[in-house]
Amino acid sequence: xxxxxxxxxIKEIRKRYATARSCIMPCLYVVQREYGYITEEGxxxxxxxxxxxxxxxxxxxxxxxxxxxKPVGKYHVQVCTNISCSILDxxxxxxxxxxxxxxxxxxxxPDKKFTLSTVECLGSCGTAPMMQINxxxxxxxxxxxxxxxxxxxx
Amino acid sequence: MFExxxxxxxxxxxxxxxxSYMSSGGYQALxxxxxxxxxxxxxxxxxxxxxxxxxxxxSTGLKWSFIPKDPTLQKYLCCNADEGExxxxxxxxxxxxxxxxxxxxxxxxxxxxGADTSYIYIRGEFSLGADRLEDAIKEAYQKNYLGKNILGTxxxxxxxxxxxxxxxxxxxxxxxxxxxxxxxxxxxxKPPFPAHVGLFGKPTVINNxxxxxxxxxxxxxxxxxxxxxGPAKSPGPKLFGISGSVNKPGxxxxxxxxxxxxxxxxxxxxxxxxxKLKAVIPGGVSAPMLTxxxxxxxxxFDSLAAKGTMLGSGAVVVIDDSMCIVKAALITHEFxxxxxxxxxxxxxxxxxxxxxxxxxIEHGQGKEGDMExxxxxxxxxxxxxxxxxxxxxxxxxxxxxxxxxxxxEYHIKNKRCMVNGNR
Ligand SMILES: Cc1cc2nc3c(=O)[nH]c(=O)nc-3n(C[C@H](O)[C@H](O)[C@H](O)COP(=O)(O)O)c2cc1C
Ligand code: SF4
Ligand code: FES
Numbered sequence: 001x002x003x004x005x006x007x008x009x010i011k012e013i014r015k016r017y018a019t020a021r022s023c024i025m026p027c028l029y030v031v032q033r034e035y036g037y038i039t040e041e042g043x044x045x046x047x048x049x050x051x052x053x054x055x056x057x058x059x060x061x062x063x064x065x066x067x068x069x070k071p072v073g074k075y076h077v078q079v080c081t082n083i084s085c086s087i088l089d090x091x092x093x094x095x096x097x098x099x100x101x102x103x104x105x106x107x108x109x110p111d112k113k114f115t116l117s118t119v120e121c122l123g124s125c126g127t128a129p130m131m132q133i134n135x136x137x138x139x140x141x142x143x144x145x146x147x148x149x150x151x152x153x154x
Numbered sequence: 155m156f157e158x159x160x161x162x163x164x165x166x167x168x169x170x171x172x173x174s175y176m177s178s179g180g181y182q183a184l185x186x187x188x189x190x191x192x193x194x195x196x197x198x199x200x201x202x203x204x205x206x207x208x209x210x211x212x213s214t215g216l217k218w219s220f221i222p223k224d225p226t227l228q229k230y231l232c233c234n235a236d237e238g239e240x241x242x243x244x245x246x247x248x249x250x251x252x253x254x255x256x257x258x259x260x261x262x263x264x265x266x267x268g269a270d271t272s273y274i275y276i277r278g279e280f281s282l283g284a285d286r287l288e289d290a291i292k293e294a295y296q297k298n299y300l301g302k303n304i305l306g307t308x309x310x311x312x313x314x315x316x317x318x319x320x321x322x323x324x325x326x327x328x329x330x331x332x333x334x335x336x337x338x339x340x341x342x343x344k345p346p347f348p349a350h351v352g353l354f355g356k357p358t359v360i361n362n363x364x365x366x367x368x369x370x371x372x373x374x375x376x377x378x379x380x381x382x383x384g385p386a387k388s389p390g391p392k393l394f395g396i397s398g399s400v401n402k403p404g405x406x407x408x409x410x411x412x413x414x415x416x417x418x419x420x421x422x423x424x425x426x427x428x429x430k431l432k433a434v435i436p437g438g439v440s441a442p443m444l445t446x447x448x449x450x451x452x453x454x455f456d457s458l459a460a461k462g463t464m465l466g467s468g469a470v471v472v473i474d475d476s477m478c479i480v481k482a483a484l485i486t487h488e489f490x491x492x493x494x495x496x497x498x499x500x501x502x503x504x505x506x507x508x509x510x511x512x513x514x515i516e517h518g519q520g521k522e523g524d525m526e527x528x529x530x531x532x533x534x535x536x537x538x539x540x541x542x543x544x545x546x547x548x549x550x551x552x553x554x555x556x557x558x559x560x561x562x563e564y565h566i567k568n569k570r571c572m573v574n575g576n577r
Pocket of ligand 2: 281323339341493494495496497498501502539540541542543544545
């Protein structure tokens with residue numbers, strides 16, 4: 001069950017839009033925060049509170065990549081491998097992290113602390129190579145910096 | 155030296171707060187604009203020559219003028235803050251460091267078109283930016299720059315932030331509307347254009363962040379001032395984001411029409427030590443690449459179109475001689491393939507096929523005839539897609555082919571890379 005605070009948040013969101021359906025995206029974020037990822041139960045609760053068919057919530061959740069359909073680690077490490085980061089060897093950053101954490105891309109450490117992903121351009125190309133961990137951007141990366149950042153999260 | 159306009163506040167302490175914005179003359183333009191008629195505002199923006207900074211370069215004043223004048227109709231403004239074109243990081247700077255500049259521009263634009271509500275569609279990853287916008291919006295309400303009867307006039311306006319969730323296609327304006335309406339972001343057919351049937355079926359203007367950020371300055375300093383900066387048909391200050399193999403990558407505000415050579419060598423400090431310039435993508439990865447011989451091209455909409463490429467988002471990506479063009483093209487097309495929304499067959503299936511062929515070429519398993527196959531796929535996709543994403547992908551690939559045919563051929567024939575020999 002969603003917490004009361006979350007259910008209230010959904011009601012607040014409803015005030016911002018002309019239609020109930022428009023609230024689906026922000027509500028999915030509420031569910032993701034509550035459960036750690038997008039659960040079927042959570043999606044059904046959204047549908048119920050908003051008064052829309054559950055399928056309308058399901059179809060939105062699968063279109064957008066930031067809704068995690070599986071649990072991710074406490075820290076979701078997302079390294080950009082698009083063009084500007086790649087020119088400055090973003091792939092090397094992926095390797096460094098992979099070695100340090102002992103996991104491959106798309107994997108989670110056994111203690112569920114870290115998930116490693118590669119992502120498309122994050123709009124931080126002037127400070128490449130870069131990565132995002134949860135909500136935070138880490139830019140102008142090099143081996144030592146990556147090492148420090150990950151140690152700081154342990 | 156060019157005096158920055160859009161970035162003038164960026165280095166102030168707490169530049170994103172209202173107090174900082176006010177200290178440099180913030181919201182004066184709003185006061186002025188509310189004393190003008192909406193029609194004269196639209197005329198002013200037309201006269202300024204401002205063209206959309208989201209990529210297409212359409213006249214902003216003209217776009218606003220398409221909105222029906224009927225005061226009983228609900229209308230919307232949507233700010234496109236999806237900024238997903240690889241290489242691009244200009245709107246994020248405005249959003250994070252000067253959100254009030256955008257908000258002021260949005261209120262003025264909304265007054266001009268008669269919209270009482272607007273949405274900022276911001277890509278989901280820009281969490282800090284979205285938080286800063288929401289805080290700035292709150293501050294603006296407190297001072298009545300937003301809300302009911304703004305500054306004692308009859309005009310009321312609300313702004314809401316809508317966070318995306320990771321889909322490049324949401325930057326396409328009709329897909330963006332679908333996304334705000336809570337659907338999968340599949341582009342809509344045009345016509346009808348959003349100016350007539352837009353958000354929730356109502357007349358809607360969609361403008362880029364940088365476009366809207368220009369508005370307060372046009373109101374404050376006049377259309378003639380704006381029109382006097384840069385080329386007559388493509389005027390104004392412009393943000394150029396320079397990334398890749400340069401000594402000083404970053405965001406530079408320069409007059410529209412600044413030559414590419416000056417941007418790379420004077421402002422961005424030239425190519426990194428020991429490397430040579432090989433190719434430049436002038437406007438985000440959808441823009442076909444240029445080479446050394448094109449460096450004197452002025453960076454404006456028309457001059458780049460004349461070179462068969464585009465200004466796009468003004469994102470300059472510099473590629474040096476240690477980068478293999480086959481690899482660069484593969485990265486680009488993996489991106490387009492990943493981001494294809496899947497609505498139309500040529501893009502969905504065509505890009506899938508292109509990527510498969512490119513992967514095998516890159517990995518030393520290319521076959522004779524692969525070049526011809528890729529070229530044929532380009533013909534089959536180009537002009538047959540529902541939205542410009544598919545065309546953009548083809549144009550980018552053709553740009554790589556035309557300038558670097560021999561690298562593709564070498565890869566296929568020798569099963570390895572011409573640049574990084576043993577791969
Ligand atoms: C695939 C695709 C992606 C786009 N991405 C963006 C974007 O991230 N930001 C943006 O402002 N415009 C983007 N555009 C352009 C918009 O559709 C639209 O032209 C623009 O927001 C209009 O604003 P403007 O007139 O102020 O430039 C994109 C277009 C396409 C086809
Ligand atoms: S061209 Fe691609 S992105 Fe555009 S509608 Fe077709 S499938 Fe979707
Ligand atoms: S290419 Fe990596 S942030 Fe843009």
